[in-house]
Amino acid sequence: MTVEKIDTLVIGAGQAGVAMSEHLSNLDVPHLVLERDRIAEKWRTARWDSLVANGPAWHDRFPGLEFEDVDADAFAPKERVADYFNDYAKKFNAPIRTGVEVKNVVRNADQPGFTVETSEGTIIANRVVSATGPFQHPVIPPIAPKDDNIHQIHSAGYRNPEQLPEGAVLVVGAGSSGAQIADELQRAGKKVYLSVGPHDRPPRSYRNRDFCWWLGVLGEWDAEAMKPGTEHVTIAVSGAYGGQTVDFRRLANEGMTLVGLTKAFNNGSVTFQSDLVDNLNRGDDNYLELLDAADAYIERNGLDLPEEPEARTRFPDADCITNPIVELNLAEAGITSIIWATGFATDYSWLNVNAFDDKGKPAHQRGVSTEPGVYFVGLPWLSRRGSTFIWGVWHDAKHIADHIATQRKYLAYRDSSQR
Template identity: 75%
Template structure:
């Protein structure tokens, strides 16, 4: 790619679940394209997650429509490496034109003509369209309150692998969404003393009345909700498929020895202070749980579907000591805390996109992934078109919409008016030989890249 600038109709950036889904739809529609991935296919699943991670949804749900997980019970939760293998196998199934080990460093609008100039670690590409399929987990965020203490080991959940990785001693886990609570649970099972900082969250049942919560969100229309409820844009969800899948119950974890604390507020001279909001945050999670159970019961009553009652799902354990008498502060040294794990999420990072596609806060402006910048698309972002957009099966459906849009735009650009068609008809035979030669040269170059 370095010897000559490559031209391609559509360039897809990223070969995770979004990029693979995009490539499948473009391939089916006959759109020439190339997918660039800076690492390996589905690399984030392999190396940016902890060792024991499994998918948060069952195998029958967290997959693409065209292929099941081989050798896995549909109700089981796929281990992370099996998820990565799934996407690699899926890409091979339709011979996806993916090139790995190439990082995109810049994308800019071409001057005076359609398309984009894309700078990569392996040369320049001219692309008619660009699909940004880099997903939502781009830049791990550690808040500025993190203490500057060389005696403390601090890492983001993206860098956590297993308990043996950490120095001896207690651990403070900040953030109680799916990542934080699963890591805290694993550390406690490994014999560590764990303090878990719990903020506002949703706490759905893992299963209710013999149906996984993914099923309930489907039949209740929650996956297809197109607008997030105001004020709930960044609420974390505490759900897990670990250990066969079970409902997250913070009080149960506390009764087993974990210490729950409120939102982490500040650090000063080795002492961390917490907000006095733990009980309120737990109640909010309880309310979310009960609301979903109520909606499920109403669905059963309305439809007459035969599902067994599940009264145990509504049992809330008594408040443990750490909830009735919450810690306002904690001296880390006295408590033996040598490690802080920041399960505090990710930020988008589009600094390499030099295009007019963002609002004043740097947020992508788009409609169902179709950017305000003509020819540029976003895929895999939360709430791209609906609640399911950043999940495996949801991104597949969003990719189909974007692929259809690309095909429509290609048809418009391919239009020739009546006078141009008459000129083409009068052109002597062989007059297009130079163009054909150019096309053959380009085809050879594209084949060298493994592009179909």
């Protein structure tokens, strides 16, 4: 069997892989992108039907191509986002090979680079870039009840309200996915219980500017590390229904039952932490802190932006907040479904190199790993807070491509006697 050779091999053709390919192309780095499915496949098949981008079209894009058929301040539907990356790859004739799964990567012992075993044969690559992202395997926690009478799915498997059986729904997790799914189910007439943990809750917009703009001018997107103690804090933001602020108190006033962090299931009942009020208050504090920072920025820079005092109006506390539920009998509550919006895990079982810490997480500095020649792109906080946004991954990919190009120059050096 013929062994294919390439300078740089990129694994994954989502937003990270496409961005990586563009920058490598611009630097004349010979490379190949392998994708086991289609370009941006997860935007098409691993999201619910009504999902739209969480950022407006002017923000959630690469610099080289706009959404010509989506208003700049609107939120692109998921299929349109997937088409965008397909169009972008065509724009520079990206060398993407779809339908090829990478099974194993090891460092060569007797020659430079790595041997890569794929479903279509063997490739020798000088460098390997993992662009598989953080959302690889849905995680359902071990507390999930072993009850065949309850329909249980991860948010990655949720598509629309019609796929669920009759009855109430418990949504566990109130980040962007959980909050949006719970809202959609309630609008569809479902009785919804939403388990709310620690979260940030920015305004969708404030004083005629989207929160993406505010985080930009306030320097928040460029923050290089999480604040201590916020590692498990999700962000609740949505572009659904034209873009609205996620307000859990509003949802409760509209009939949704909020509960605290899900604790355990036992004998047909579920128990919750008594932290609902604290979680809501901290989310409100986060919301108000951004409003205060925005007001100060406007005053400091003399901007003429309309005041918005109604943004500080707080909905009254519904009964589920003043009298939090700490235990619930699933049958008595009519709960027939549980949706686990509990995040994802990564899987690097195919990448057998010395590029991970003792907890199995990628060990890197801005995507340049501890294993020479191995790189990561598309991970949260790769270089900054904005790394997982479309524009952020584009800039991270540029840094990594520059690093690769520099290494190639060193390796191409010949001293004067050789010349």
